[in-house]
Amino acid sequence: MLDWNDLRYFLAVARSGSTLAASTQLRASQSTVSRRITALEAQLGVQLFVRRPSGYELTPRGQSVLPAAESVEAAILNFSDGVAAESRRLAGTVRISTVESAVNAWVIPAIGLLRGQHPEIRVEILTSEHYVDLARGEADVAVRFGPRPTQESLVVRHLLDMLESFYATHEMVERLGMPASVEDLARYPLVASTDDTNITNRWIAQHLPDAEIAHRSSSMSSISAAVRSGLGAAILPCMMADGMPGLVRLLPPIEELTTPGWMVTTDTARRQPHIRAVIDLVVEQIQQTLARRPPHLAVAQAA
Incomplete structure (x- = not known):
């Protein structure tokens, strides 16, 4: 031959x-x-x-x-x-799992940029407060908040430390006055999650046991919509609420609710060019957001 x-x-x-x-x-x-x-x-x-x-x-x-x-x-x-x-030519489907606030703040803007650069990449977003099993292929990438994932098969990098605080409309603050302390929030009607095991609900129960819960909702988007509608004040992620017109941050970020954020994937997934392109754009979007951030957000350089 x-x-x-x-x-x-x-x-x-x-x-x-x-x-x-x-x-x-x-x-x-x-x-x-x-x-x-x-x-x-x-x-x-x-x-x-x-x-x-x-x-x-x-x-x-x-x-x-x-x-x-x-x-x-x-x-x-x-x-x-x-x-x-x-x-x-990058093409294929990439599935990202994360929470609503991260979707709205970072993932959707990143997809907008991705469409211009790599139109044959399709991104599917799985919005959930519960973790999917990346090792079993339930998603390719996840942006998670909470303790660092420890599963050996996962590749994990620290993205940021996210803080949360109380927010209300300008009109509500004008009517009820700017609170000087957590105790002052007792005069505000509150919007809370329907899940009593939620960490923010537990914090409210501990620090504001007599507060009026004026409205409950099961998703972050509906809680923020209720706040913007004037139904009450609520604990929201600062990365999301600081950019919402008409809302006022009532107190400094709540230290106990500080939540580290992680980019999580598998070694097999991150070696695929179309998945890597999505990861890089999401990380870039996070870094750009943090570059414009108020001082309440701290960031660690992504690996």
């Missing part, structure tokens, strides 16, 4: 008429070029070149096979170009 590299030597000598010129082109020694030509002739059982003091000249048989060798060269170059183009 012919070796493509032997055809490369054949074409270089045929075009240059010299093993010395061919050796320069191929970045090989002149003796290597001569040896490869001799080996090719022996394998084919025909003489391809006449060796003259002035150089190498194709024999009639060499002339007859030259077009075929050039066709093989063109096919291989086309194949190589096609592989390179395919590697540049």
